[in-house]
Amino acid sequence: MAEKGRTEMEVRPGGVALITISNPPVNALSIHVLYSLKDHYEEALRRNDVKAIVVTGKGGVFSGGLDINTFGAIQRNKAEQLKVDYVSIDVMTNTLEAAGKPSVAAINGPALGGGLEISMVCQARISIPTAQLGLPELQLGVIPAFGGTQRLPRLVGLTKALEMMLMSKPIKAEEAHQLALIDAIVSPNDLLNTACRWALDISESRRPWVHTLSRTDKLESPDEAREILKFARAQVQKQAANLRHPLDVIEEGIVSGPQAGLRKEAIAFQDLVFSDTCKSLVHVFFSQRATSKVPGITDLGLMPRKVSKVAIVGGGLMGSGIATALMLSNYPVVLKEVNDKFLDAGIDRIKANLQSRVRKGKMTKEIYEKTLSLLTGVVDYERFKDVDLVIEAVVENVKVKQQVFADLERYCPSHCVLATNTSTIDLDLIGEKTNSQDRIAGAHFFSPAHVMPLLEIVRSNHTSPQVVVDLLDVGKKIKKTPVVVGNCTGFAVNRMFSPYTSIALLLVDRGMDVYKIDQVCTEFGMPMGPFRLLDLVGFGVALASGMQYLENSPGSVDKSMLIPLMFEDKRTGEASQKGFYKYEGNRKAIPDPDIFKYVEKSRRMAGTVPDLELLKLDDKEIVEMVFFPVINEACQVLSEGIANKASDLDIASIFGMGFPPYRGGIVYWADSIGAKRIHARLSEWEMKHGQLFRPCSYLSERAAEGVPLSSTAKNNAKARM
Numbered sequence: 001m002a003e004k005g006r007t008e009m010e011v012r013p014g015g016v017a018l019i020t021i022s023n024p025p026v027n028a029l030s031i032h033v034l035y036s037l038k039d040h041y042e043e044a045l046r047r048n049d050v051k052a053i054v055v056t057g058k059g060g061v062f063s064g065g066l067d068i069n070t071f072g073a074i075q076r077n078k079a080e081q082l083k084v085d086y087v088s089i090d091v092m093t094n095t096l097e098a099a100g101k102p103s104v105a106a107i108n109g110p111a112l113g114g115g116l117e118i119s120m121v122c123q124a125r126i127s128i129p130t131a132q133l134g135l136p137e138l139q140l141g142v143i144p145a146f147g148g149t150q151r152l153p154r155l156v157g158l159t160k161a162l163e164m165m166l167m168s169k170p171i172k173a174e175e176a177h178q179l180a181l182i183d184a185i186v187s188p189n190d191l192l193n194t195a196c197r198w199a200l201d202i203s204e205s206r207r208p209w210v211h212t213l214s215r216t217d218k219l220e221s222p223d224e225a226r227e228i229l230k231f232a233r234a235q236v237q238k239q240a241a242n243l244r245h246p247l248d249v250i251e252e253g254i255v256s257g258p259q260a261g262l263r264k265e266a267i268a269f270q271d272l273v274f275s276d277t278c279k280s281l282v283h284v285f286f287s288q289r290a291t292s293k294v295p296g297i298t299d300l301g302l303m304p305r306k307v308s309k310v311a312i313v314g315g316g317l318m319g320s321g322i323a324t325a326l327m328l329s330n331y332p333v334v335l336k337e338v339n340d341k342f343l344d345a346g347i348d349r350i351k352a353n354l355q356s357r358v359r360k361g362k363m364t365k366e367i368y369e370k371t372l373s374l375l376t377g378v379v380d381y382e383r384f385k386d387v388d389l390v391i392e393a394v395v396e397n398v399k400v401k402q403q404v405f406a407d408l409e410r411y412c413p414s415h416c417v418l419a420t421n422t423s424t425i426d427l428d429l430i431g432e433k434t435n436s437q438d439r440i441a442g443a444h445f446f447s448p449a450h451v452m453p454l455l456e457i458v459r460s461n462h463t464s465p466q467v468v469v470d471l472l473d474v475g476k477k478i479k480k481t482p483v484v485v486g487n488c489t490g491f492a493v494n495r496m497f498s499p500y501t502s503i504a505l506l507l508v509d510r511g512m513d514v515y516k517i518d519q520v521c522t523e524f525g526m527p528m529g530p531f532r533l534l535d536l537v538g539f540g541v542a543l544a545s546g547m548q549y550l551e552n553s554p555g556s557v558d559k560s561m562l563i564p565l566m567f568e569d570k571r572t573g574e575a576s577q578k579g580f581y582k583y584e585g586n587r588k589a590i591p592d593p594d595i596f597k598y599v600e601k602s603r604r605m606a607g608t609v610p611d612l613e614l615l616k617l618d619d620k621e622i623v624e625m626v627f628f629p630v631i632n633e634a635c636q637v638l639s640e641g642i643a644n645k646a647s648d649l650d651i652a653s654i655f656g657m658g659f660p661p662y663r664g665g666i667v668y669w670a671d672s673i674g675a676k677r678i679h680a681r682l683s684e685w686e687m688k689h690g691q692l693f694r695p696c697s698y699l700s701e702r703a704a705e706g707v708p709l710s711s712t713a714k715n716n717a718k719a720r721m
Helices: 031-046 068-076 084-097 114-121 148-156 158-166 173-178 188-203 222-236 247-256 258-273 276-290 317-328 340-359 365-372 382-386 398-411 465-477 493-509 514-524 530-537 539-552 562-568 595-606 619-639 646-657 666-673 675-689 697-705
Strands: 006-012 016-022 052-057 103-107 124-127 132-134 310-313 333-336 375-378 389-392 417-420 440-445 454-459 481-486 581-583 589-591
Touching (some): 031 084, 052 114, 068 276, 084 114, 103 114, 114 148, 124 188, 132 173, 148 247, 158 247, 247 258, 276 666, 310 317, 317 365, 340 365, 375 382, 417 465, 481 646, 493 530, 493 595, 493 619, 514 530, 514 619, 619 666, 619 675, 675 697
Parallel strands (some): 016 052, 333 375, 389 417, 454 481
Antiparallel strands (some): 440 454
């Protein structure tokens, strides 16, 4: 395994050895870095001119934790196993914490995971005000490995330690100081001098010399600890079933002592590194970072142009959410509506979005006022003369959008990027009546736009690479994960997941229960089942989207009359407080017996009777029946070159549709099952239930070849992008 990174050591006046972690950009802890740290500690202990030690990080970061590349190397080759017990016990405990000379951590930036664990073996921690400290290992399906499960509870108490670990929630320096995890907060200019003074003070007995593992003053009594852990176990059962938590390891340290806890921690971590959950989450980690690398776009040497002002056309749910997302990142926004009434409603939605952040403590009233001042509301295009980016977010109607883009071409400057938030309509149709198709692109946000992390950037065959680079830059600045896709009805995400609802409607028409399908999908790990999702999206949008798919791909959509029947009766989804569920005030979805009369009528119109075989399916078989067609559509998206690579679809499925990240994304999960099995089941269902289940040629070829769906997607994709 190729290693990089090291630590550096210099002896400062007064006899302090300054050891600096150097592995840019985040000073990740590779095995080489950890061994280098141990070597420098031992050198400092041998030297007579060293009285104490200060540990810090290079370049404004203490340490971002264990190098994620280490996980992949271990998983690919067991011979490369990280000797966690050696690092945790011999390096961290027996060398660093038990050193005969005191050490102080000078925390000059993020101290996360193994970075925080290194700081906790020191006798004191001095920090700058902007530092963040946390143990986010559960995000990768593992637990802290270098003593964090034992030291953090001893420094901040069990309750707070559990919160930080189970929620992967970093805390700011000020809170860490209040908890006594940090001993002092100083300016960046004073950090090293202060840390050196503290280290010398401890060495010369002017401050207490404390070993973290020997502390018990912050730990709750055994009875209290048992109750806290009992409550925590009940809470984690509500979380993703695939995640393993450090509760047993923490309890071992409290009951049997820290050394026993350290040994159990090392064994548990070593097992978890090889778990399917960890492998999936490591895949997600790297895939997310790869979405912004787009061949033929980001490798041309283009620099993003400055976007100083953004205009939004349409202040509905999506437009107001997009405006909120931009304003939260300090973009001045011009919001246009057709009249004052609609404009006031749009501005009120933005205010409500921001006020929600104030109520949750994420924003002060002063910041609220400053953010709101970035917004200008208009009912004409006069203020569009100096905007750099426009995002259209009006109704899903081709003619309306065509008129908007004709207006934008007339009123916006020639350099302005013209983007649409359409979720399904082909960009070529939208820009058909303009001469600006080279600067038209999709900027498809997901609802709620200021919360959901995905930005689907859509380019047609006409869209210039510069426009895509500009949108990638804006996406990054508003803290979204961008995925660049090609142009077609539904693009990548909505097209890929169109079978999620189509198949569910087919199954209901053939006898299956609406609420059973939703329950099975949520137990699989989806945030909501297909019918709860339809309620959230709204039946108007669902019908409009369905018409687009019917026009462009007639065989891909179920023609169930269930939604039209309910829509006709003014059941339109969550917005009307009744759809497949009832909603009473707090958005809680309550099953509604009234829907069964619509189900019965839809079945009569479809001429179907309950399929007894379908009614006997177990939960796993229902999951397969709902999701294998989604995989099939993802394969079609890959084969047409709509997606650049399979991992982009994994990220799109997770961040756009809530596919469980611990399953690695839709294509990664499919590869864990195998193309042969998926193809066989789809072929079987096609014979029984029709062409909605027909395997595409891409899937059929890979099933025949016995190769992963993701393996050659890039090479075989048609050049549509």
